[in-house]
Amino acid sequence: MPKYLWQANYTAEGARGLLKEGGSKRQKAVEEALRSVGGKLEAFYYAFGDADAVIIADLPDNSSVAGASLAVHASGAAVTKTTVLLSPREIDAACKKTLRYRAPGEKQ
Numbered sequence: 001m002p003k004y005l006w007q008a009n010y011t012a013e014g015a016r017g018l019l020k021e022g023g024s025k026r027q028k029a030v031e032e033a034l035r036s037v038g039g040k041l042e043a044f045y046y047a048f049g050d051a052d053a054v055i056i057a058d059l060p061d062n063s064s065v066a067g068a069s070l071a072v073h074a075s076g077a078a079v080t081k082t083t084v085l086l087s088p089r090e091i092d093a094a095c096k097k098t099l100r101y102r103a104p105g106e107k108q
Contacts, residue, residue: 001058001059001060002059002060002061002084002085003042003057003058003084003085003087004057004058004059004065004082004083004084004085005054005055005082005085006053006054006055006056006057006069006081006082006083007050007053007054007080007081008051008052008053008054008055008079008080009051009052009053009078009079009080010052010053010077011076011078013076013077014075014078015052027041027044030044030055033068034057034059034068037059037060037064037067038059038064039057039058039059039060039064039068040057040058041056041057042056042057042058043055043056044056051081053078056085065082069082
């Protein structure tokens with residue numbers, strides 16, 4: 001199953017909700033939400049810096065990820081950035097792909 005990384009930032013409304021229910025309950029809510037679209041939570045961390053929370057999850061496909069992201073954004077409680085994660089084997093396969101590419105300015 002494809003892996004995805006979410007970097008989430010709480011809005012003021014989301015931070016108030018987090019203060020009210022705590023971090024563990026939010027993790028359980030994320031686990032349940034991911035299960036509802038056929039996914040599985042691998043890691044969930046709160047963080048300092050660019051993101052308030054970092055989540056790694058397995059989901060069946062991009063449309064499941066898009067649906068989850070839309071639901072989170074529509075809630076108004078958080079804004080997320082999604083990154084598709086690739087395994088070393090997937091990169092091995094990518095390295096074997098042949099692409100005819102001409103860089104800008106190169107002669108044909």
